[in-house]
Amino acid sequence: MEMRFVNRVSKSHVLTLPCRMAKGFLRGFICKKWLKMDLVTWNAQYSIGIDELDEHHRHLIFLLNKIYDVFVNEASAWDLAQVFDALTDYAQHHFTAEESLMQKWDYPDFNTHRILHNQFVKRLKEKREIVCNCNHRFAFELLAFLNSWMLSHILNADAKFGKFLAVKKCASSAESVGRSLIFSPRT
Numbered sequence: 001m002e003m004r005f006v007n008r009v010s011k012s013h014v015l016t017l018p019c020r021m022a023k024g025f026l027r028g029f030i031c032k033k034w035l036k037m038d039l040v041t042w043n044a045q046y047s048i049g050i051d052e053l054d055e056h057h058r059h060l061i062f063l064l065n066k067i068y069d070v071f072v073n074e075a076s077a078w079d080l081a082q083v084f085d086a087l088t089d090y091a092q093h094h095f096t097a098e099e100s101l102m103q104k105w106d107y108p109d110f111n112t113h114r115i116l117h118n119q120f121v122k123r124l125k126e127k128r129e130i131v132c133n134c135n136h137r138f139a140f141e142l143l144a145f146l147n148s149w150m151l152s153h154i155l156n157a158d159a160k161f162g163k164f165l166a167v168k169k170c171a172s173s174a175e176s177v178g179r180s181l182i183f184s185p186r187t
């Protein structure tokens, strides 16, 4: 059964015709504006300074905007499930890449960070079970949850790893420059 997500304005018999026309015009105007807008726009504050992971985060935000798009365009539960599954798959792919980079650089907060990823994936799987029985309220809750978790995770936990890696790479390049100065023959 097709589910509709956008809350339809009930047609009240109390409204006069001019009022209804004004309301319809306003609603059409707002909807047209919404249809063209993204929920989140990528900007420099979301960059953690690691190109590969920044690209992944960009794609996750793109998928979040697709879910928002499904919501404002009154798409079906099937459409929501498709894009929700795409986000779940890509999130897991991204977490694997991010965690292997953390292990490679001996990131001290690796275990805590991995727990955050695992908890998120678990929440997504729980929500997948009810995604097909969604209603307007559920779609709002899903969007709010994804929006707040993803942005807060990128801006805090991932950004912390970005800073750690910048310092670590700086120290290791300074170390290699020092070594080359010690071992290079004097002219």
Ligand SMILES: [Fe+2]
Binding pocket: 098, 113, 117, 153, 157, 158
């Ligand atoms: Fe992360």
Ligand SMILES: [Fe+2]
Binding pocket: 053, 057, 094, 098, 154, 158
């Ligand atoms: Fe991340």
